[in-house]
Amino acid sequence: MSAIKVRFAPSPTGNLHVGNLRTALVNYLFARKFDGHFMLRIDDTDEERSTVAFEESIRADLSWMGMTWDSEDRQSNRLARYDEALADLVAKGRAYACYETPEELSLKRKAQLGAGRPPVYDRAGLKLTDEAKAKLEADGRKPHWRFLLNDSQVSWHDKVRGDVAYHMSSLSDPVLMREDGRVIYTLASVVDDIDHGITHILRGEDHVTNSTAQIQLFEALDATPPSMGHMALLAxxxxxxxxxxxxxxxxxxxxxxxxxxxxxxxxxxxxxxxxxxxxxxxxxxxxxxxxxxxxxxxxxxxxxxxxxxxxxxxxQELDFDVVVGKLDALGVGGGADFWKTVRGNIRIVSEAADWWQICTAPITPIMDAPDVTTAAASLLPDGDLSAEIWSDWTKSIAAKTGVKGKGLFMPLRLALTGQDKGPEIAPLLAFMGRDRVIARLQGDSA
Known part of the structure; x- marks a missing residue:
């Protein structure tokens, strides 16, 4: 496979969510799988909604995910290039000026739908004479610019959807530039992909129609369209x-x-x-x-x-050296022994702090079977506590009380942790300490 270059092109108008992160991840994994190039392109032409804060958030999220990018660019630095590309298309007869207002376009669409026809732009802009255009502009109208689609079928082999074919007669000529001079995604994205040498475009299936028009746009700008893949959207x-x-x-x-x-x-x-x-x-x-x-x-x-x-x-499979920094920040002690004791019973690393608090800070014991816990306190072996005492200790409690199984172990868990489930109690004893264990077995907060 030839050198691969892909891009993730977020608009800094909001935070990354699982949907657009998935697009970024697929592009990143595809590039790294084939020793390719992963580019970050900031699509910041929406000046009203784009913010520095959102851009910083996007960068922070990608970095946190470990998805480093090899190069970057931003569309706001390339506005002159889009004007140049539009001029090229106009000279080739593939872009034309239109003067309808948004309200007039809306009325046209409603009329077409009311007549049972698809709401496809009628290319009225192509029929305007130079005199008519001059009059409109003298009246204060400014043109928006559309791409003239060829009336043909566009087909490609999609990396996800397989063979795809669309006939352009069902699509409106897409707008390339607004009347205020702001470039539309359709043009900007294609020009960027050409200039940056993008070889593959991997994105959601909601872009399939865009891709159909953009393939013709690539060709009109004398470029070979990249390979494409359109993934099903998340639900x-x-x-x-x-x-x-x-x-x-x-x-x-x-x-x-x-x-x-x-x-x-x-x-x-x-x-x-x-x-x-x-x-x-x-x-x-x-x-x-x-x-x-x-x-x-x-x-x-x-x-x-x-x-x-x-x-x-x-x-639950993370080694201590991977999480030690997080545990230190959470105030969790006990070293590797404590982490190995609790990790099998937590969903997120921070839950280790909950168990550290249970072991080292006062709790309210739950006294479910006082006869069991009273016996346990009296039979607790002398000296430092460790997991090794558990077997002989619980056997001696069972012998004195006649209680075995869950009837023995659950009261001990409830008294010592205040919880009805969690890590094994035996290795937790050492972190609780002798005085705290006895106090809890006697029903005292400790």
Whole structure:
């Protein structure tokens, strides 16, 4: 395969959410899989909605995910280039001026729909004489510019959808430049992809119609269209679109909720494919297993509960040296021994702090069976506590009380932790300390 170059082109008009992060991730994994080039392009031509804060947030999210980019550019630096490309298209007869107002265009569409016809632009701008244009401009009208589509079929082999073909007669000539001189995505994106040498465009299936027109635009600008792949859009676990709920699925919020970036990558790299989701805590392994051809056309379902489960499996396998910085920041002591004791029972790293508090700060014991806990306090072996005392200690409690199994172990757990489930009690004893264990078994907060 020849040198690959892909791009992720977010608009800094909002925070990254799971939908557009998935697009970024697919491009990143595809590039890294084939030793290609991953570019970050900031599509910031919407001056009213674009902000520095959103751009910084996007960069922070990508960096947190480990998705480093090899180069970058921004559309606001390239406005003169878009004007140049438009002039080229006008000279070739492939772009033309139109003078309808948005209200007039809306009335045209309503009339067409009312007559049972598709709302395709009627190319009235092509029929204007120079005199008519001059009069409109003298009256204060400014033109917007449209791309003249060829009346032909456009086809390509899509890396996700297979063979795709659309006839252009069903599409309106797309607007390239607004009347106020602001460039439209259709033109800007194609010019950028040409100038940056993009070889593959991988994005959501909502861009299929855009791609159809843009293929002709690439050709009109004397460029070969890149290879394309259009992925099914994400939906919720119930099959409904995520658009209404996307605000609660921002990457910043997932990070704040303790999700690991590798969990997000493990899930987003596989949902929508025929392959099972396998948790990996190494992005290199996710890259190695990535295959764009495995994506199908069926709606890809994103389930936050599945993400939580993937995250838990990753956290439960993390080595101490990977999390020691986080644990220190959380005030969790106990070193590697404590982490190994609790990691199997937590979903996110920060939950280790909850168990550290349970072991080292006062709690309210739950006294479910006082006869058991009173016996346990009296039979606690002398000296330092460790996991090794557990077997003989509980046998002696059972012998004295006649209580075994859950009837023995649950009262001990409730008294010592105030919780009905969690890590094994035996290794927690050393972190609680003798005085605290006895006090809790006697029903005292300690």
């Amino acid at each position: 919720g676990a119930d099959g409904e679109g995520l658009s209404k709920r996307i605000g609660s699925l921002s990457i910043g919020e997932l990070r704040a909720n303790g999700l690991e970036p590798e969990a997000i990558a493990s899930l987003l790299a596989r949902i929508g494919t025929a392959d099972p989701v396998v948790p990996h805590n190494d992005l290199a392994v996710i890259i190695d297993g990535f295959d764009i051809s495995r994506f199908g056309r069926a709606t890809a379902k994103f389930d936050p509960a599945e993400l939580d489960a993937v995250n838990a499996r990753i956290v």
